[in-house]
Structure formats: structure tokens, C-alpha cells
Amino acid sequence: MNGFCKGLLAGIVAIAVPLTQADAATSTFDGTWNVRISSSTKTCGNGATVAIGINNGQIASSSAAVSASGRVADAGSINVTLSTGIKRAVGFGRLSGTSGSGTWRGSLCTGTWTAERM
DSSP states (O other), rough: OOHHHHHHHHHHHHHHHHHHHHHHHHHHGGGEEEEEEEEEEGGGGEEEEEEEETTTTEEESSSOOOOOEEETTSSSSSEEEEEETTTEEEEEEEEEETTTEEEEEEOOOOOEEEEEEE
């Protein structure tokens, strides 16, 4: 095996090992989560609820009306983007066990969110 092939193989192993470890760690948050979104102002609405799914740490929406994407880190920190039509909001926070909470912001509105595993 020449030096190039050895270097390529070592690079692939160096990348693959952390990826498999990350998948195993984030799987503790896998499942369906019910997320309640609250706004800090009445003009932005209040009390929306969205179901999201987490699979191997990747976030996807469980609803046809709302698109969700993002990632949950090993320790439970979450970074998510929700969009419907032209509206878009970005949320940050933490999941722990069967619940979570955080903040979100959109172009004109901000607020908080809470989550519960279903």
C-alpha cells in the first residue's frame, strides 16, 4: 500500500469514528417531540404547537404544514429552524430526558419554546 492510500485510509477512519460515536450519543433524544411556541408580543400570536421528529440527532417535521430542520448535539443542545410559507424562525435551547426549553427568533418576533417527548 503506497503512502497516498495509507493516508486516505487513515483520514477515512479518523472521520468515521467520531461520526459513529456522535450518532450513538444523540440517539437518546430520538423520537417525536411536541413543541409549544410562545411569543413575547400579542401581535406575533401565541400558543402554537408543532410536532417534530428527531432521528440520529437530525430534526425533521412531523407535520406537512411546518418544515423543521436542525440538529441535537450529544449533550442535548438543540439548534432548529422552522418555516411555513415565507415565515421562518430559528430556535436554540436544550433537551434533557423527556423535556426541553429555549428561545426562538424570527424576522419580527421573538419568544420561548418548551418541548415534551411524546
